[in-house]
Amino acid sequence: MSEVPSILFADRQPDKQDICLQLFQEVTSDALHTCSNKKDLLQTLEQEQIDILFLDLSLSSEESGITLLDDIQKEQTDLLIIAAVPKDNLKLEQEILDRDIFYYINTPYQKSEVQLGLKRACIKLGLDCSPKKPAAPRVINDFYGLIGESRVMQTLFDMITKVSDDDFATVLIRGESGTGKELVAKAIHKHSRRKSKHFVPVNCAAIPDDLLESELFGYQKGAFTGATQNKIGRIQYADEGTLFLDEIGDMKPSLQAKLLRVLQEKEFEPVGALKATPVDTRVVAATHCDLEQLVSEGTFREDLYYRLSVIPLSIPPLKERKEDIPLLLERFIDQHTRQRGREEFTIPYQVMAVLISYNWKGNVRELENMVQHMSVLCSGRQVELQDLPERFLEGFDPESIDKEMLESVLSADFSTSSSKTLEPAVQTTALPTNSQLEAGQVDFKELINDYEAQLIIQAMKFTSGNKKEAAKLLNLKRTTLLEKIKKKNLQGMWEES
Numbered sequence: 001m002s003e004v005p006s007i008l009f010a011d012r013q014p015d016k017q018d019i020c021l022q023l024f025q026e027v028t029s030d031a032l033h034t035c036s037n038k039k040d041l042l043q044t045l046e047q048e049q050i051d052i053l054f055l056d057l058s059l060s061s062e063e064s065g066i067t068l069l070d071d072i073q074k075e076q077t078d079l080l081i082i083a084a085v086p087k088d089n090l091k092l093e094q095e096i097l098d099r100d101i102f103y104y105i106n107t108p109y110q111k112s113e114v115q116l117g118l119k120r121a122c123i124k125l126g127l128d129c130s131p132k133k134p135a136a137p138r139v140i141n142d143f144y145g146l147i148g149e150s151r152v153m154q155t156l157f158d159m160i161t162k163v164s165d166d167d168f169a170t171v172l173i174r175g176e177s178g179t180g181k182e183l184v185a186k187a188i189h190k191h192s193r194r195k196s197k198h199f200v201p202v203n204c205a206a207i208p209d210d211l212l213e214s215e216l217f218g219y220q221k222g223a224f225t226g227a228t229q230n231k232i233g234r235i236q237y238a239d240e241g242t243l244f245l246d247e248i249g250d251m252k253p254s255l256q257a258k259l260l261r262v263l264q265e266k267e268f269e270p271v272g273a274l275k276a277t278p279v280d281t282r283v284v285a286a287t288h289c290d291l292e293q294l295v296s297e298g299t300f301r302e303d304l305y306y307r308l309s310v311i312p313l314s315i316p317p318l319k320e321r322k323e324d325i326p327l328l329l330e331r332f333i334d335q336h337t338r339q340r341g342r343e344e345f346t347i348p349y350q351v352m353a354v355l356i357s358y359n360w361k362g363n364v365r366e367l368e369n370m371v372q373h374m375s376v377l378c379s380g381r382q383v384e385l386q387d388l389p390e391r392f393l394e395g396f397d398p399e400s401i402d403k404e405m406l407e408s409v410l411s412a413d414f415s416t417s418s419s420k421t422l423e424p425a426v427q428t429t430a431l432p433t434n435s436q437l438e439a440g441q442v443d444f445k446e447l448i449n450d451y452e453a454q455l456i457i458q459a460m461k462f463t464s465g466n467k468k469e470a471a472k473l474l475n476l477k478r479t480t481l482l483e484k485i486k487k488k489n490l491q492g493m494w495e496e497s
Contacts, residue, residue: 005051005127006031007118010041010059011084019111020054023118038068045076052121054114056084056107057092066095073099080124082117084109112461119493144187146180147328150321156313160184163311164191170263172248172308173286175315178365181286182246184315188284189242197241200234205247213255214271223272235268238281248308249289249300256301259283263307283308318360318367325356328364332371343380348464351383358392382464453488456481460494 007024011017014034024032033048035041038060044050053072057065069083083104085092096104103120105113143157163171164187171188173181182201189199207215218233235243245251251259262268263283267276285308294300318325329347337344347355360366370389378387385393459470471481485491 003127004028004031005122005125006033006049007052007054008033008035008041008044008048008050009054010035011054011056012036012059017109019109020114023111023115027118027122041068042072045072045079050076050079051125051127052118053079053081054084054117055081058086058107065092069099069101080121082121116457116493123489123493142331144190145183146187147331148321148324149327150316150323152316152321153324156184156315159313160187161191163313164188166311167193167282169310170282170308171284171311171313172291173284173313173315175286175288176317176363177288178363179315179317180364181288181315182244184313185242185244185246185284185286189244189282192242192282194241194282198238199242199244200238201244201246202234203246205250209252209255212251213258216255217258217268217270219271220273223270227272230270233268233270235262235279235281236270236277239279240281242282242284245283245285247287247289248285249287249291249294253299253301256304260301260304260307263304318363322356325367326352328367329355329371332368333375336368336372336375337379340375340379342375345374345378345380346382348382348384348466349462350385350464351388354385354388354392354396357396449488452484453490456484456488456490457494460490465494 005028007028009017009020009024009032011020011034014021014036021032021034033044033050035044036059041055041059045053053076055065055069055072057069059065060068065083069081072079072081080102083096083101084107085096085104087106087108093104102124103117105117143160146153146157148154148156163169171185173184175181175184185201186199189195202212202216204212214231214233216233216235218231218236219227221227221229245259258268262279262281265276266280267278269276291300291305291309295302295305333344355370362369370392373389374383374387455474456470459473460467462473463469467481467485468478471478474481476484
């Protein structure tokens, strides 16, 4: 018998079952066989030495899955079979329970169920079920640096694509501080026909008013004391490219009038110049202010407002797209640990619950700042609640968690974290049938031992391996739990890969 298991995965569409294939390839990449029909299944069993069979009972349309299962059991008496039964098919589940089947799981496949079945089978056979190679990192598709699989972000990406096709209309980007307004502006530029020219950002709030005019429009030699030579302004530097005016609401009224002329006439006058210079630049502006309110207060020109907001784009705050938090965390953890030459850290379920429940007033920028903090303090280990900055735990109440929202957010595969469901799907020990009772085939101690093992595994999965917390859930002393884990040889069976 080989040190690693030989697995046959029989499913109608095995290539589409990413959860199963990832787990199987980690354990036995060189001894994994797949098939999608009865003929290939029987042929593989005949030609290969298979240790574990994962069998989809709806594999064959010619006969019932139970008939196929019975035939295989007669021919392959030493084969460990894990049957896949459609969820809520109680009749088929009962048929399985009436047979001497090693294990069964439900379809659609759940990672925790498949993994538990695989580990139990390997332990039963005395084979090695530890990963033989690190899982291939999941590719996070981004849109010119913007990351998000939520509906609101996908809508934003579609809008950016449409806006980019028009080289002339001005765009006004609205969003809270830290949402990525400059990234959106860059995406518009990079997706447009102007992408080979300059993208020129200007933060109107960061440059003093007396310098902003010369920075934008440039100046002629001798225009003022100290102007010893001509200077090209950023508007001219962005000719045929894109000019990004961030925090446009902070621009003083006199400059607003000059900017309006640039938008209307497609020309500008450097400070001290006697004639206008034509320019072809696309203007993208951004603000976290309510420009309509500034217009009503008389601090922002109404005509400029309408010129700027030909196409308005709104970036949702992070609290409105929390399903993107795991993706963003994965990207930032990889980026900042790699940059510092440190090992990646992991995020367990309890910490993920806090992060997803947090309000994120600083949006994506605050999230990245937190990851930078953790990459220094928690390199190569699991983040604990006490590692988080105090603001994350202030007012946090575990009882107030929206569990439905949390499960929805964590349903995606987040390979960097140890996140898992609130109630992990663990196969329950089946009660003996009447025929087994009558035949005296019930081993009471074995049933109780199996049930205890399942309870311990479920508690350890729920607490992400925290033995102290798991002992509390089971109303056991910690020393008693440790003893049972050792005695039942359960070490590591609750871990997610």
